[in-house]
Amino acid sequence: MISYRLKRQKPAYLYFKRTILHIVLCIGAIGFILPFIWMVLSAFMTNTEIVASPITLFPSSFFLGNFKLVFEEIPIIRSWINSLITASTVVFVVLFTSSLSGFMFAKMKFRGNKTIFTLALSSLLFPSHVLLIPLFLLVSRIRLLDTYLGIMLPFLISGFGVFLLRQFIYGIPDSIIDAARVDGATDFKIYVRIILPLVRPILSALGILIFVWTYDELLWPLTVINSNEMKTIPVVLGHFTRAHGQYPGASMAAATLVVIPIIIVYVIFQRNFVKGLSMTGTKY
Amino acid sequence: MFISFWKLNLSSTTGIYEKFVGTAYYKMVFTDPVFIRSFINTLIYLVVFVFVGLVISLLLAELIHRTGGVMKKLYIAMYFTPVITAQAATALVWKLMYYPKVGILATFLTAVFGAEPQTFLQDPKLALFCIIALDMWKSIGLETVILLTGIEEIPDTYYEASVIDGAKPLQQFFWITLPLLRPQIFFLFVIKSIYVFKVFTPVYMMTTYPQGGPMNSTQVLALNLYQQTFKNLKFSYGAVVSLVIFVSMLFFVIMQIRYYRSNL
Numbered sequence: 090m091i092s093y094r095l096k097r098q099k100p101a102y103l104y105f106k107r108t109i110l111h112i113v114l115c116i117g118a119i120g121f122i123l124p125f126i127w128m129v130l131s132a133f134m135t136n137t138e139i140v141a142s143p144i145t146l147f148p149s150s151f152f153l154g155n156f157k158l159v160f161e162e163i164p165i166i167r168s169w170i171n172s173l174i175t176a177s178t179v180v181f182v183v184l185f186t187s188s189l190s191g192f193m194f195a196k197m198k199f200r201g202n203k204t205i206f207t208l209a210l211s212s213l214l215f216p217s218h219v220l221l222i223p224l225f226l227l228v229s230r231i232r233l234l235d236t237y238l239g240i241m242l243p244f245l246i247s248g249f250g251v252f253l254l255r256q257f258i259y260g261i262p263d264s265i266i267d268a269a270r271v272d273g274a275t276d277f278k279i280y281v282r283i284i285l286p287l288v289r290p291i292l293s294a295l296g297i298l299i300f301v302w303t304y305d306e307l308l309w310p311l312t313v314i315n316s317n318e319m320k321t322i323p324v325v326l327g328h329f330t331r332a333h334g335q336y337p338g339a340s341m342a343a344a345t346l347v348v349i350p351i352i353i354v355y356v357i358f359q360r361n362f363v364k365g366l367s368m369t370g371t372k373y
Numbered sequence: 374m375f376i377s378f379w380k381l382n383l384s385s386t387t388g389i390y391e392k393f394v395g396t397a398y399y400k401m402v403f404t405d406p407v408f409i410r411s412f413i414n415t416l417i418y419l420v421v422f423v424f425v426g427l428v429i430s431l432l433l434a435e436l437i438h439r440t441g442g443v444m445k446k447l448y449i450a451m452y453f454t455p456v457i458t459a460q461a462a463t464a465l466v467w468k469l470m471y472y473p474k475v476g477i478l479a480t481f482l483t484a485v486f487g488a489e490p491q492t493f494l495q496d497p498k499l500a501l502f503c504i505i506a507l508d509m510w511k512s513i514g515l516e517t518v519i520l521l522t523g524i525e526e527i528p529d530t531y532y533e534a535s536v537i538d539g540a541k542p543l544q545q546f547f548w549i550t551l552p553l554l555r556p557q558i559f560f561l562f563v564i565k566s567i568y569v570f571k572v573f574t575p576v577y578m579m580t581t582y583p584q585g586g587p588m589n590s591t592q593v594l595a596l597n598l599y600q601q602t603f604k605n606l607k608f609s610y611g612a613v614v615s616l617v618i619f620v621s622m623l624f625f626v627i628m629q630i631r632y633y634r635s636n637l
Contacts, residue, residue, distance in 0.1 A: 110440065111444065117433065118447075118451035121513075122451050124455075124463065127470070127477065128462075131469070218595050218618060221598060221611070222612055225603075304459060305460045307573060312599070326462065327461065330465060337469045340465045341465070341469065343462075344463075345462075347459050347462040351459060352457070
């Protein structure tokens with residue numbers, strides 16, 4: 090879409106301006122993805138090659154020693170599985186709870202609706218960082234330290250998600266729901282057949298965000314996990330670099346392995362993502 | 374629901390409620406130079422991260438808005454990539470890029486600007502800004518996409534009217550685009566500010582043990598909370614720090630609520 094202001098200008102001037110525009114944006118964009126390319130490339134470099142001066146961008150040969158070191162030193166497969174189990178469970182639970190309660194808050198009339206919604210919203214005030222100590226005491230008291238449930242517990246309900254879905258479902262016209270009700274649909278059927286399909290883009294955006302956030306969470310798993318088998322990816326990564334900081338190539342290999350699952354998830358859900366995301370911004 | 378916990382925690386020594394000590398812990402925390410340092414650092418983080426980040430992403434959004442077709446999609450995808458990666462991993466990559474003296478960034482800066490080779494993360498003056506730069510790189514994509522959709526929703530008629538009134542592009546930007554983007558900008562401002570008080574991962578991953586160095590120059594509130602509570606096992610100290618984080622966030626949340634009130 091070319092905006093109106095450009096249409097009014099003289100063609101030659103316009104082309105010149107556009108070229109500059111593209112050059113600036115290109116440089117910026119390359120700057121933005123360069124660290125990634127470099128990460129992947131240097132994962133295949135030997136350690137001396139990475140810090141050699143002059144800097145080389147491309148590995149001279151595909152050196153696989155870094156990956157070997159990572160697989161030997163840390164239980165990366167196991168922590169991958171840990172991370173994936175916790176993150177995907179959190180995503181599904183959050184999507185379910187927030188769409189269901191969003192539907193309830195937006196479309197059902199009952200006493201105390203507003204009050205409960207305000208209460209749910211106020212959970213936004215208490216992110217897990219602020220609640221770190223009481224949550225830790227709680228989780229240790231109910232013996233959930235070192236378990237999947239313990240890792241997931243603070244993230245299972247997201248005030249952000251509830252708020253987002255409520256605002257969005259609020260915008261769905263009542264007449265659709267009334268029509269369904271006339272046709273004899275129960276509330277749950279309305280939720281499954283009408284609400285869910287309509288909010289799919291926003292759900293996929295929320296899903297990806299929640300996945301990345303949970304997968305990325307470092308502080309909370311760091312506090313609740315003790316045993317090596319239960320460590321999630323960021324925790325393992327932290328310990329790994331502490332122990333092998335002198336091998337930059339290996340950390341890059343580990344970082345590459347860490348990013349792969351997120352990229353896969355992103356590619357799967359990416360179709361609706363930007364669309365849903367833009368709704369996130371405008372619904373506020 | 375948890376507020377009661379604070380009081381109990383604060384008045385105890387190790388989380389098992391021993392005895393009431395009143396405000397002794399508050400005094401201890403507020404006179405601790407490490408805490409003061411971490412608070413100041415968080416404020417610096419807030420100002421630089423939020424404002425510079427917003428300006429850059431506004432600029433990017435406006436520029437991307439002027440392109441079209443395939444290139445536009447490509448730009449969005451490229452600027453968006455950092456958002457969908459793990460903070461822990463990107464922190465490692467940047468740490469390596471900041472490799473002192475001979476690292477890729479040091480070499481680049483020397484080659485292009487002729488600057489002295491820097492030690493980046495080992496330099497107490499620079500370390501915090503290095504971490505902020507990483508965080509900005511990671512979050513700008515999201516901000517840009519949100520602002521971009523905001524810009525695209527502004528009806529063309531406003532611009533047409535302003536052209537008839539003889540407005541220049543820069544004037545259009547400041548008098549039409551910016552005011553109409555206010556909801557998005559405000560939303561981002563609040564979300565980012567709240568986020569800043571939770572910053573933990575990049576600092577933890579990028580600084581070597583003990584984290585927050587060199588000389589506490591990158592110490593931030595969340596890190597201080599973690600170290601005091603779970604490394605030094607001073608639960609009460611940690612509780613005071615988390616109370617400080619909470620109050621600071623509350624400030625921004627109240628701002629947000631008041632804004633929505635006035636707009637509804």
